Amino acid sequence: xxxxxxxxxxxxxxxxxxxxxxxxxxxxxxxxxxxxxxxxxxxxxxxxxxxxxxxxxxxxxxxxxxxxxxxxxxxxxxxxxxxxxxxxxxxxxxxxxxxxxxxxxxxxxxxxxxxxxxxxxxxxxxxxxxxxxxxxxxxxxxxxxxxxxxxxxxxxxxxxxxxxxxxxxxxxxxxxxxxxxxxxxx
Ligand SMILES: [Cu+2]
Numbered sequence: 001x002x003x004x005x006x007x008x009x010x011x012x013x014x015x016x017x018x019x020x021x022x023x024x025x026x027x028x029x030x031x032x033x034x035x036x037x038x039x040x041x042x043x044x045x046x047x048x049x050x051x052x053x054x055x056x057x058x059x060x061x062x063x064x065x066x067x068x069x070x071x072x073x074x075x076x077x078x079x080x081x082x083x084x085x086x087x088x089x090x091x092x093x094x095x096x097x098x099x100x101x102x103x104x105x106x107x108x109x110x111x112x113x114x115x116x117x118x119x120x121x122x123x124x125x126x127x128x129x130x131x132x133x134x135x136x137x138x139x140x141x142x143x144x145x146x147x148x149x150x151x152x153x154x155x156x157x158x159x160x161x162x163x164x165x166x167x168x169x170x171x172x173x174x175x176x177x178x179x180x181x182x183x184x185x186x
Contacts, residue, residue, distance in 0.1 A: 071137030
């Protein structure tokens with residue numbers, strides 16, 4: 001049900017292109033200072049710093065919920081983008097919904113017209129406003145199996161959970177209930 005382009009799986013592909021040199025809990029790799037301890041609750045993050053120093057950083061994620069799995073997916077907001085992380089998420093969702101609507105309409109039209117019409121011209125997608133950085137997550141009451149260690153360039157970052165609310169037929173994502181946060185690295 002990964003509606004969003006910035007899903008866990010999709011993001012992993014982007015990361016492979018070299019967006020960030022991420023070392024997943026590699027032994028011997030030390031981040032300066034202690035880990036940044038992030039706690040997931042229903043539905044939000046606790047312990048998110050307002051600002052972090054640039055450079056090697058270790059994030060340790062613990063899921064304090066007893067009911068829901070949670071993830072901590074990090075994005076770096078692209079340089080020059082002025083929208084807040086909340087705005088970017090909202091725009092992305094609106095864009096996804098519009099694309100789904102277009103696809104549905106095109107299929108219906110094609111059937112009615114016997115498929116004679118050439119496909120409507122697709123406008124190119126807008127430039128992405130953020131880049132996947134890293135992701136981890138854990139089941140209720142557990143810590144993530146590995147810390148995230150990454151070399152954080154200065155900039156603005158977003159943290160988000162795309163997982164759907166359990167037993168919610170609409171599959172509403174946790175971030176829409178508030179499980180999202182923005183912080184700055186400088
Ligand atoms: Cu969550």
